[in-house]
Amino acid sequence: MTDFREQETLEELRGWLADNWDPERGLVEWRSMLADSGWGMPHWPREWYGRDLPVGFTPLVDAEFDRFGALQVTRSGIRMLAAATILEHGSDLHRQKFLRRIITGEDVWCQLFSEPGSGSDLAGATTRAVMVGNKWVVNGQKVWTTSAHKAHWGLLLARTDIDVPKHSGLSYFILDMQQPGVEAHPLRQMNGHASFNQVFLTDAEVLPEFQVAANGEGWNVATTTLMHERRAADSLRSWGSAGQPGTGRIYEEAQEEIRTAMAPYSWYPQRAGRVDLVMPRAHETGAIRDPVIRQEIARLLIMHKSAEWTAMRARTSQQRGRPQGPEGSLGKLASSNVARLAARVHTMVSGADAMLAGPDGPCDGTIAEILVSFPAASIAGGTDEIQKNIISERVLGMPKETRFDTDRPFRDIPRNTVS
Amino acid sequence: MKFGFSEEQEAFRDVLRRYFEDRSPTTEVRRLMATDQGWEREGWNRMNSELGLAAIAVPEAYGGQGFGLAEQCIALEEMGRALVCSPYFATAVLAASAIELAGSEQQKQTLLPNIASGETVATLAFCEDDGRWDIEGVALEARGDGTLHGTKSYVLDGQAADLVVVLARTPGTTGTDGLSLHLVRGDAPGLERRALQSIDETRRIARLVFDGVEAEPLPGAAAAAMEQVLARAAICLANEMVGGAERLRADALDYVGMRMQFGRSIASFQVTKHKAADMLLDVELARSAAYYAAAAHDEADDGVVALASLAKAGAGEAYVQTAIHAVQMHGGIGFTWDNDTHLWFKRAKVSEVFLGSSAEHRERLVAHWQD
Numbered sequence: 001m002t003d004f005r006e007q008e009t010l011e012e013l014r015g016w017l018a019d020n021w022d023p024e025r026g027l028v029e030w031r032s033m034l035a036d037s038g039w040g041m042p043h044w045p046r047e048w049y050g051r052d053l054p055v056g057f058t059p060l061v062d063a064e065f066d067r068f069g070a071l072q073v074t075r076s077g078i079r080m081l082a083a084a085t086i087l088e089h090g091s092d093l094h095r096q097k098f099l100r101r102i103i104t105g106e107d108v109w110c111q112l113f114s115e116p117g118s119g120s121d122l123a124g125a126t127t128r129a130v131m132v133g134n135k136w137v138v139n140g141q142k143v144w145t146t147s148a149h150k151a152h153w154g155l156l157l158a159r160t161d162i163d164v165p166k167h168s169g170l171s172y173f174i175l176d177m178q179q180p181g182v183e184a185h186p187l188r189q190m191n192g193h194a195s196f197n198q199v200f201l202t203d204a205e206v207l208p209e210f211q212v213a214a215n216g217e218g219w220n221v222a223t224t225t226l227m228h229e230r231r232a233a234d235s236l237r238s239w240g241s242a243g244q245p246g247t248g249r250i251y252e253e254a255q256e257e258i259r260t261a262m263a264p265y266s267w268y269p270q271r272a273g274r275v276d277l278v279m280p281r282a283h284e285t286g287a288i289r290d291p292v293i294r295q296e297i298a299r300l301l302i303m304h305k306s307a308e309w310t311a312m313r314a315r316t317s318q319q320r321g322r323p324q325g326p327e328g329s330l331g332k333l334a335s336s337n338v339a340r341l342a343a344r345v346h347t348m349v350s351g352a353d354a355m356l357a358g359p360d361g362p363c364d365g366t367i368a369e370i371l372v373s374f375p376a377a378s379i380a381g382g383t384d385e386i387q388k389n390i391i392s393e394r395v396l397g398m399p400k401e402t403r404f405d406t407d408r409p410f411r412d413i414p415r416n417t418v419s
Numbered sequence: 420m421k422f423g424f425s426e427e428q429e430a431f432r433d434v435l436r437r438y439f440e441d442r443s444p445t446t447e448v449r450r451l452m453a454t455d456q457g458w459e460r461e462g463w464n465r466m467n468s469e470l471g472l473a474a475i476a477v478p479e480a481y482g483g484q485g486f487g488l489a490e491q492c493i494a495l496e497e498m499g500r501a502l503v504c505s506p507y508f509a510t511a512v513l514a515a516s517a518i519e520l521a522g523s524e525q526q527k528q529t530l531l532p533n534i535a536s537g538e539t540v541a542t543l544a545f546c547e548d549d550g551r552w553d554i555e556g557v558a559l560e561a562r563g564d565g566t567l568h569g570t571k572s573y574v575l576d577g578q579a580a581d582l583v584v585v586l587a588r589t590p591g592t593t594g595t596d597g598l599s600l601h602l603v604r605g606d607a608p609g610l611e612r613r614a615l616q617s618i619d620e621t622r623r624i625a626r627l628v629f630d631g632v633e634a635e636p637l638p639g640a641a642a643a644a645m646e647q648v649l650a651r652a653a654i655c656l657a658n659e660m661v662g663g664a665e666r667l668r669a670d671a672l673d674y675v676g677m678r679m680q681f682g683r684s685i686a687s688f689q690v691t692k693h694k695a696a697d698m699l700l701d702v703e704l705a706r707s708a709a710y711y712a713a714a715a716h717d718e719a720d721d722g723v724v725a726l727a728s729l730a731k732a733g734a735g736e737a738y739v740q741t742a743i744h745a746v747q748m749h750g751g752i753g754f755t756w757d758n759d760t761h762l763w764f765k766r767a768k769v770s771e772v773f774l775g776s777s778a779e780h781r782e783r784l785v786a787h788w789q790d
């Protein structure tokens with residue numbers, strides 16, 4: 001896009017905001033307007049609530065919203081992964097039924113991929129979906145399912161055929177989470193939060209039209225969801241951000257959303273390391289004068305900035321029409337390195353205070369929360385080791401590990417003794 | 420230098436390991452860490468009546484067993500391994516050393532036997548709100564009338580201790596000049612104690628405010644005594660950290676041996692094996708440094724202060740790194756509350772900071788060794 005067209009587009013947006021923004025509107029009402037105008041998801045197709053603008057243009061749109069003090073769509077959480085997957089693989093019925101309510105934030109989504117016996121090896125899922133009469137009937141157990149206890153819909157990976165090799169026997173469904181056959185039990189994490197769940201599926205039902213793509217295509221669709229998740233790991237927009245606080249009904253409703261629907265994500269910025277807090281804390285504690293700590297701060301900022309620019313480069317190449325590829329794993333890996341180093345630097349900057357948690361701890365416990373949350377960054381969404389396998393085998397084309405689980409029917413593969 | 424353990428020492432270690440496996444399983448650790456105090460008198464008394472643990476390093480003349488730091492470090496390594504919830508470090512390492520090194524003959528006669536028996540739970544308050552672990556920054560004042568004024572923070576078991584040894588300074592002095600050690604009863608008038616919430620729930624720290632608290636001075640030279648006390652404490656903490664790191668390492672190894680993904684044991688992936696090998700190397704190097712420092716202390720090596728810092732810095736890094744690897748090797752389960760890994764992970768994070776960061780100890784090491 002030429003600079004001229006950029007300016008023209010932003011001009012149009014300013015006019016639109018001036019005509020429509022009103023902090024006394026309801027949050028859902030406002031976001032419905034964002035859906036209809038396409039300004040909420042400007043990089044989506046025109047026919048589906050977007051404006052067909054390049055992905056790299058979205059930050060400029062968001063910056064304009066910020067300047068105006070207007071709220072944007074909350075582009076985080078599993079629901080955005082659902083949207084990306086539905087846009088790519090879903091039917092028009094799925095797009096009609098789900099995309100608008102994803103933009104408005106009315107529906108909470110969860111990702112039912114991991115199981116007790118299959119995490120890294122997602123294609124080893126044993127949850128079964130069987131067609132009984134004219135419905136899919138699902139039985140099995142999922143685990144680590146973020147937000148399942150609040151969700152309306154779940155992205156479900158389930159096995160529809162055990163007589164073919166593991167990757168070929170999986171299918172992908174959209175599961176109604178608020179039915180009797182679905183039971184979610186929150187699990188407490190080492191940081192004290194309980195945002196993920198065990199989910200028990202007992203004769204849960206899915207209508208055939210809520211299957212995504214064909215039978216046996218589940219692995220392919222799940223890979224799309226995962227690539228978006230990995231890319232989101234380095235996304236610059238914070239989880240559950242409501243823009244600048246202001247006064248008016250819409251801000252109150254946005255705050256309420258953060259307290260309720262987005263609550264499971266409240267610690268996500270901490271798990272990413274809160275690099276933004278390092279400099280202010282270093283000034284506050286005087287650590288900024290310590291030459292050893294200065295070096296570590298610099299090392300962190302170099303890593304953080306370089307990772308940010310690597311993500312920007314990846315987005316630019318996407319604009320040139322290349323699909324989201326396994327390169328997302330680089331960003332995911334970088335962000336887990338950043339989180340780990342940031343926790344280290346925060347420990348140095350806080351000194352003795354790094355021992356303290358809760359109201360006694362620095363930043364009202366936020367620093368402590370970083371120190372006990374960062375390990376999730378290298379596990380959730382695929383572990384560091386898995387990202388390295390993907391990068392070496394799929395990006396660099398190095399020889400694949402010898403595998404013993406892909407050449408035979410799923411029913412013949414050795415399974416877990418612990419889960 | 421005597422470096423390596425005798426048969427008696429190995430036998431002692433075996434006894435302790437079995438005792439703590441029996442008495443401090445993680446179910447018990449979890450029960451105690453949820454209590455107000457973080458430990459219970461009953462278990463503490465039992466540990467002392469059955470094994471005499473608080474008496475290990477107290478000289479025989481004062482009711483102790485008169486062993487060296489090496490033996491005490493065996494106990495600490497085993498306690499670190501089992502994450503034993505008790506006021507041992509505060510009482511038997513910090514307070515006992517300070518009284519032994521700075522107390523009058525009469526003070527030692529009166530106080531140490533009760534510390535050795537576990538009857539008196541004691542601690543040492545030296546760090547203040549600024550979080551400095553060196554003694555030069557101490558600001559709490561000991562006035563001419565014998566009263567203490569000021570604040571101490573990050574005091575191990577400071578909330579529950581019956582007896583607090585306090586590092587103070589004469590008004591108007593700076594640096595290591597004018598420092599003195601004092602005894603204060605935990606319930607002394609004018610002393611206000613508040614538990615601080617720690618990341619590590621298995622070990623308690625507190626903030627103590629002294630508002631004209633009457634105190635009894637220890638006559639010994641405080642700066643010299645504190646240098647030795649802190650060296651001993653660093654060596655003890657290093658050994659405790661090694662015990663914890665070893666436990667994390669071994670448990671993670673067990674776990675990956677049982678877990679299958681991709682139709683095979685995750686232990687069969689080369690990256691898992693390399694990680695396990697790195698963890699062993701980290702722990703073994705830290706262990707050697709911790710053992711060496713304890714042995715050097717018992718041989719009255721005059722370089723012990725530097726060796727203590729070497730051991731503390733090495734163990735601090737090794738423990739945290741091992742903890743990070745251990746969570747990672749468990750995958751999602753490693754991030755849960757119900758899995759035990761986080762209990763040691765949090766002890767590692769706090770021990771890394773307690774008594775001074777690895778960077779501070781590295782600096783101290785180089786300062787001693789540069790010429």
Ligand SMILES: Cc1cc2nc3c(=O)[nH]c(=O)nc-3n(C[C@H](O)[C@H](O)[C@H](O)COP(=O)(O)OP(=O)(O)OC[C@H]3O[C@@H](n4cnc5c(N)ncnc54)[C@H](O)[C@@H]3O)c2cc1C
Binds near residue numbers: 120381749
């Ligand atoms: C905070 C959090 C939120 C989560 N949210 C969700 C969610 O909403 N939905 C969902 O479906 N899942 C979710 N997960 C699950 C997450 O995706 C899995 O935990 C992760 O993929 C690892 O799987 P696992 O736990 O089974 O560990 P395992 O796969 O058992 O891994 C254990 C260890 O083995 C290593 N390993 C495994 N295979 C290999 C290999 N081939 N080569 C080398 N090393 C290997 C791993 O890297 C790891 O270190 C969440 C996890 C966390 C921590």
